[in-house]
Amino acid sequence: MTDTLVKIDFSKKPEEHPCIHNRWHPDIPMIAWVKPGDDFVVECMDWTGGQIHNDDCADDVRDVDLTKVHYLSGPIGIEGAEPGDLLVVDILDIGTLDQFKWGFNGFFAKENGGGFLDQHFPDAHKSIWDFKGIYASSRHIPGVNFAGIMHPGLIGCLPSKALLDTWNKRENALAATGPGLCAPCAPETAHMGQMKPDAAKAAAQEAARTVPPREHGGNCDIKDLTKGSKVYFPVYVKGGGLSMGDLHFSQGDGEITFCGAIEMAGWIHIKVDIIKGGIAKYGVKNPIFKPSPMKPDYKNYLIFEGISVDESGKQYFLDAHVAYRQACLNAIEYMKKFGYSGAQAYAILGCAPVEGHISGIVDIPNACATLFLPTDIFDGDINPNKDGPVPFVGGGMGVPISYWKDKK
Ligand code: ZN
Numbered sequence: 001m002t003d004t005l006v007k008i009d010f011s012k013k014p015e016e017h018p019c020i021h022n023r024w025h026p027d028i029p030m031i032a033w034v035k036p037g038d039d040f041v042v043e044c045m046d047w048t049g050g051q052i053h054n055d056d057c058a059d060d061v062r063d064v065d066l067t068k069v070h071y072l073s074g075p076i077g078i079e080g081a082e083p084g085d086l087l088v089v090d091i092l093d094i095g096t097l098d099q100f101k102w103g104f105n106g107f108f109a110k111e112n113g114g115g116f117l118d119q120h121f122p123d124a125h126k127s128i129w130d131f132k133g134i135y136a137s138s139r140h141i142p143g144v145n146f147a148g149i150m151h152p153g154l155i156g157c158l159p160s161k162a163l164l165d166t167w168n169k170r171e172n173a174l175a176a177t178g179p180g181l182c183a184p185c186a187p188e189t190a191h192m193g194q195m196k197p198d199a200a201k202a203a204a205q206e207a208a209r210t211v212p213p214r215e216h217g218g219n220c221d222i223k224d225l226t227k228g229s230k231v232y233f234p235v236y237v238k239g240g241g242l243s244m245g246d247l248h249f250s251q252g253d254g255e256i257t258f259c260g261a262i263e264m265a266g267w268i269h270i271k272v273d274i275i276k277g278g279i280a281k282y283g284v285k286n287p288i289f290k291p292s293p294m295k296p297d298y299k300n301y302l303i304f305e306g307i308s309v310d311e312s313g314k315q316y317f318l319d320a321h322v323a324y325r326q327a328c329l330n331a332i333e334y335m336k337k338f339g340y341s342g343a344q345a346y347a348i349l350g351c352a353p354v355e356g357h358i359s360g361i362v363d364i365p366n367a368c369a370t371l372f373l374p375t376d377i378f379d380g381d382i383n384p385n386k387d388g389p390v391p392f393v394g395g396g397m398g399v400p401i402s403y404w405k406d407k408k
Helices: 161-175 197-204 278-282 320-336 342-351
Strands: 004-006 032-034 039-044 072-078 086-096 102-107 125-132 135-138 141-147 151-157 230-234 240-250 259-263 266-275 288-290 301-307 355-360 368-374
Touching (some): 086 151, 086 240, 141 342, 320 368
Antiparallel strands (some): 072 240, 086 230
C-alpha cells in the first residue's frame, strides 16, 4: 500500500488543516519529510477550499472570495534537496475521491474576478461536471462527453527569500501602473500552514499569492502535466518544499474560463528524486517536463484561427493574447450554430481537451493563434458541410437550452 502522506478531512475548513497553505513563503514549515525515491499519495481540496457547490446556481461563483485561493497541500521536504538542485517529480497517478465524483467550471462576474472573455460574459456562470471513470459530462451542457486528462493546475517548490523579494518587487512595480494587473498580498486571508501565529502574521505581509505561474512553476495550468509525466523543478530552499493543488479533471489549453478548468478535489500519487546541482548543469530557469505516454487520443479537430486584431477592429502588434481570444470567440460563434448558448460554448472551451497553439508570432503586425476543437467529443456532427449546421442541442438553432443562472 502506498502511504497517504497528506490526508484531508473534508468536513473541516481548509484553514483548520496544518497540511494546507494558500501563500508562497520560504518560512512555511515542511509538513513531512520524505527521501529521494519515495512515492506517496497527497490528497488535495479543490482550489477554492470548498467554496463552490454541486448545485444549479452560480451565486457561489459570483460571491467567491478570491483572496483565499489556492489551497495547496504541502510543503513536503525532500531529504538532501538543496538550493541549486532539481527536484524530479514523477506524477504516477491522479484520481477522484469517492465523495467527490463531480467537479465544477465557471467564469467569474466582471466585478469579482472577471476573466478572459468578461467583456462578452460579464455575469457569473457555473457548470457541474459528473465523472464516470475517465469520462466527464454535464447536466448544464448537453451533447458533449469526453475523456479527462487529470493534472495538477498548480505544483512547485517554495521560493527562497531572495526570489520572493524579486517577485514582490517586479509585481508591485507592475501593479503601480494600473488597477487589476496583479494579485496583491492579502494578509487577512493568508493561511500559512504550520507557522506559529505571530510569525505567520508577519510573513503574510510579504507572502506571495498563488495566482500567477512563476520561476518555480506554481499555477501553470498545463493540462499535459497528467499521470505519467515527469517534472523537473528548481529547488530554492533546503528540502525543496513541494506543494500542489488545484487539481483538474480536464482543461482546455489556456484555462480560459479562469474558474477554471473542471476543478476537483482529489488525490495525486507522486515519486520524488533529486538531481544534485541540476539547475546549473542543465541551465534551468523554469521547470521542464516530459509528457505522459497516455493521453486522450482525439485525432479529429476543427481548428479556429485568430489574429491580433480585436473585436472592435483595433490592430495590435504580434499580441498572442488578443489573437487567442479571437480564435476562442470564433469557436464560440461557430458552436452557437449547433444550439449552444454562448456561455455553454465558452465553458466547453475551458473544460474539454482543446488544444491552443501560437501558430505565427513573427509576421508583423499579426500574431496568429489557433484553437483545436476535438470534434469527436460532441454527440452531433459539427463539421461544416453544404447543407449547413444541424443543431443537436436544445430546441434548435436560436433556441439554445440553458441551465445557467445569472443572478445579480
Ligand atoms: Zn484550476
